[in-house]
Amino acid sequence: MQNQIKFRKAKLGKLEFTAFYSSIIIIVVGAIYWIIQINGVLEMLEMAYG
Amino acid sequence: MGWGAVDLLPFFEWMETNLLGQIGKSYGGVYAVGQSLHLMSLAMIGGTVLVTDLRLLNVVLRDVPSEVVVDNAHKWFKLALTIILATGIFMASAVAIRMYHNPFFWAKMFSLFVGIVFVFAIKRPLLRGKHSDISPLVLRTVAVASLMLWFTVAATGRWIGFS
Numbered sequence: 001m002q003n004q005i006k007f008r009k010a011k012l013g014k015l016e017f018t019a020f021y022s023s024i025i026i027i028v029v030g031a032i033y034w035i036i037q038i039n040g041v042l043e044m045l046e047m048a049y050g
Numbered sequence: 051m052g053w054g055a056v057d058l059l060p061f062f063e064w065m066e067t068n069l070l071g072q073i074g075k076s077y078g079g080v081y082a083v084g085q086s087l088h089l090m091s092l093a094m095i096g097g098t099v100l101v102t103d104l105r106l107l108n109v110v111l112r113d114v115p116s117e118v119v120v121d122n123a124h125k126w127f128k129l130a131l132t133i134i135l136a137t138g139i140f141m142a143s144a145v146a147i148r149m150y151h152n153p154f155f156w157a158k159m160f161s162l163f164v165g166i167v168f169v170f171a172i173k174r175p176l177l178r179g180k181h182s183d184i185s186p187l188v189l190r191t192v193a194v195a196s197l198m199l200w201f202t203v204a205a206t207g208r209w210i211g212f213s
Contacts, residue, residue: 016188019176023188023195026168030198033157 058150065146074144081144088137092204094130098123099200106181106193116181124174131166154213158206165199 065071074081104110105119142149149155173192181189 015172015176016185019172019192020188022168022172023191026164026195027191027198030195030202033202 059147062146062150065143068143070140071143071146074140081141084137084140087133088141091130091133091137092207094126095134095200096204098127098130099196102127103193103197106189117177120177120181127169149210152210152213154206154209158203158210161199161202161206165196165203168196168199 066075074084101110102120102123105112105114105116111119142155173196176184176188176192
């Protein structure tokens with residue numbers, strides 16, 4: 001019984017680790033992507049309207 | 051545009067000339083129905099993602115256990131995803147070559163792929179058990195990443211139409 005609980009905790013720990021770091025990567029890459037896109041739009045607006 | 055040594059242009063040319071592509075091109079009414087279903091399922095995905103992730107962030111439905119919200123929303127998410135994929139393939143077939151040259155189409159496909167992998171390989175297995183066993187920091191980070199991913203899918207999808 002205790003082994004089962006230990007195994008379940010270890011599995012959850014691994015999942016938590018994977019979920020946390022993959023989420024961080026997604027947030028960082030997403031933020032960079034949208035900053036680049038918004039800057040591109042701002043540059044175009046500046047070219048068009050000064 | 052191709053991925054490494056694989057050039058996908060012949061595949062997109064074939065998509066546009068096959069029966070699905072021809073139906074989409076020739077029958078505006080059928081295309082419009084497909085697009086309506088596509089947008090409705092996009093709204094449904096948006097709803098399930100918002101309710102799930104905002105619950106994990108403790109913003110909405112605080113009186114309902116997060117396990118209940120997540121499990122119920124996931125059923126509708128799967129249905130909406132199935133419809134969005136089917137109608138998306140139909141819609142892309144009608145304008146496949148134009149899509150091939152559109153960078154926002156590729157951005158959407160990439161974020162959709164990452165979104166599906168994230169939901170079924172990471173988020174769902176993590177949230178299957180009791181949420182009180184999971185660190186709140188992990189739950190919140192997963193929720194923010196999920197919101198970011200599906201926002202990117204929706205926004206790049208809409209951007210296709212304006213580029």
